[in-house]
Amino acid sequence: MRQAIMPKPGIIEFQQVADPSPKAGQVQIRVQRIGVCGSDIHVYYGKHPFVSYPLIQGHEFSGVVEAVGHGVDNIKIADKVTATPQEVCGQCPPCRRGQYNACEVLKVRGFQAPGCAQDLFVTEADKIVKLPDNFIPEQGAFVEPVAVAVHSTGQAGDLTGKNVVVSGAGTIGNFVAQACKSRGAKKVLITDISDYRLEIAKQVGIDAVCNVKNQSLEDAVKQEFGDDGFDVGVEVAGVEASLKSLVTGVGKGGTVLIVGVYEEMPKVDMSVVCEHELTVKGSMMYRHDDWVQAVEWMASGQVKTAPLDSKHFSFEDYLLAYKFIEDEGDKVMKVMIDLN
Ligand SMILES: [Zn+2]
Ligand SMILES: [Zn+2]
Incomplete structure (x- = not known):
């Protein structure tokens, strides 16, 4: 052979x-x-x-x-x-x-x-x-x-009725967003800097997309979730800026799930994790x-x-x-x- x-x-x-x-x-x-x-x-x-x-x-x-x-x-x-x-x-x-x-x-x-x-x-x-x-x-x-995507989203606790932001719309991010919907998430917003990837996200039925090159995550969250904000942020991009925006943006008591792979060790303000009583979860395969x-x-x-x-x-x-x-x-x- x-x-x-x-x-x-x-x-x-x-x-x-x-x-x-x-x-x-x-x-x-x-x-x-x-x-x-x-x-x-x-x-x-x-x-x-x-x-x-x-x-x-x-x-x-x-x-x-x-x-x-x-x-x-x-x-x-x-x-x-x-x-x-x-x-x-x-x-x-x-x-x-x-x-x-x-x-x-x-x-x-x-x-x-x-x-x-x-x-x-x-x-x-x-x-x-x-x-x-x-x-x-x-x-x-x-x-x-x-x-x-199945395993990682299972690490984020009960997603029923939750608002979710997924950062990174490549293959894994796309499937993570779909898995969140399958687990009962109310609304999923997916972000990327590639219009091509966001277009694919729309094709598979993700509720909302945001190109963070053109619109800040904060504005997109306001537009899509209003005052409710989001309960769970999933970092798939492996980018420090994206991780920071999820940690500071997720609602108090919320969860940030790490799926991305970081080439350099990201710096995050752990005082926000502390004061907002956030849960940070990881996922391995x-x-x-x-x-x-x-x-x-x-x-x-x-x-x-x-x-x-x-x-x-x-x-x-x-x-x-x-x-x-x-x-x-x-x-x-x-x-x-x-x-x-
Ligand atoms: Zn693989
Ligand atoms: Zn073993």
Whole structure:
């Protein structure tokens, strides 16, 4: 089978390797689609702090089951599936608490462990998430980023009837905004500095958008929420200014949820957190249940993914996908690699 390997940043080489076969408890998947995400781009540029090269990328994917190992009876050949990428120890304190997404020795496939950028991928049956028969391959590859949104919004407490501001309208921000609506938020305002991304946010039905290049968050909040303001701010952009505006803007007793990744350590006025009795919450990836919920919300149409499907490249053109993302800047949401 074909396998794509990144020997060092900025280079992808293809090699022929033996087909991996499933051992007991494992499943062999013919990979159909792989999504390229922000963390992959960090790896491509050699800017990911926790990887070493060579590595095999790919952690957002879908495929069809081709073979199952001994003892696997709940997954059948031809099932449409995706799979969680975390390798965890099961022994450390977070794992023992069930918080295995924060395992002390967590390895994520595509980063610290080999990913799925190959024709056939073998994984443990308990990492498999089944997809509805009517899902197209693209939907399967979107489950991972949707699961990020499911998990993170689950960290923000009960969102029923709440006003929410989501800062950052890229793929994750978009799904976070949709997940807030799925969790019963009254109104969601999403902000960005890209009109293109805000247009996609409108297409998936987010209540209100604001380009913070043209309008301050404060004005937009007044316009959309009036005197009620907002109860929850979700920082997805990974930008200090955005974090500051959420901390100072959210209503007293409100919550600020951190989903973004910061290249530099942001400075925040903790006296506002103190005096306004704010809750600041973090979120780390997801757990298996979040993936199942993601599939349900996608199947019911509560979370829409099609408008985010920007462009596809063939497996051989993997590198062109990165060049496309580089050239298009903020005019791209999700780029996918087509294998089979
Ligand atoms: Zn990803
Ligand atoms: Zn652990």
